[in-house]
Amino acid sequence: MSLTRFSRLAVNFCITLGLWAYFTLGYLLLMFVLFIPCYLRLKAGDAVLQKLFHVHLKIFFVLVGFMSPGVRFAVSEDVRRLRSSIIVCNHLSYLDPILLVSLFPRQTTIVKNTFFSVPIFGWFLRKAGYVPSSPTEMYGPAMINHLESIKRQLAAGGNLFVFPEGTRGREGRLAPFNRGVFSIARYCNTGLKLVLIRNTDRLFRPGSFSFDTRGEFTVSMEWIGSLTENDLKNSSISAAADQARTLFERKIRETQTGGDAQE
């Protein structure tokens, strides 16, 4: 292993440790120090927690940007301005959901059930009004409670963001879309905003421990289209999922072709 490569790995490793230390301790300390007084004083505990998550993760990405001088973040203004929306994204990296939380002060999402069993963190997730994806939570009357809670959050200006692939895609390929979010949108009488995420998998590669803080690339989020409430009403759920997937595939192809041409 060359010295340059070794020093790059060592730098990445140390920065990663620092970032994850901030991430974890931030939840433990900041949340306890700030959340409990806020929670005791205000009734809307979920909104307070979402705002705290947002601030905490915004700082996290400021640190990521500071520690990764070659990495640029480009989030289009129309994505930043989204409110009361159901946002559908492709899923590349564990960073995707936390990047979205860092963008929106009020936000909710559907979270893998395993996270809810993590001590403290799981409790925070539940208190913040995030929705567990487990079959027991999404079946029976609990499902209606979750859908009504999403409806309330949208009405209050919050966003629901969902990764219909369910899991991270590999090598730029989209996994099949689950139908859940399309049905949720119909239930909430709203449309869907489609947002393409790029390069979070370069910043934090799936299967890797470390951030790539020495790379030079742009992490971007771009609004690529919408499915309106009427689009969803006038087509089957499967057709709507196919339509959304086609839009993502087209845009991914375009960006790959553009990238090749530039290279």
Added chain:
Amino acid sequence: MTRQEIEKEIRAIFLREFEVENPEPDVNLRDAYGFDSIDAIELLMEIEKVLGTELTQAEKKKAMDIRTLNQIIDYVQILADCRQTESEKN
């Protein structure tokens, strides 16, 4: 609405929305046809169209425990009867 009319509507919904042709009346829809919670939500929205009114949260929650076609028909019939009684009162 008569029970026969409701059954016809529900079977049509199953065929159109879930591509299930002639579901057995008493089998567990989840086990037999892979009918999941997302399908249940879709079915609720279709039932609202059939009834011409929105369902209350309590009515929706009640529906989420339904497992068979016959139970769906019973459920819709009760709702249809309730709404008819209410409209007669008004």
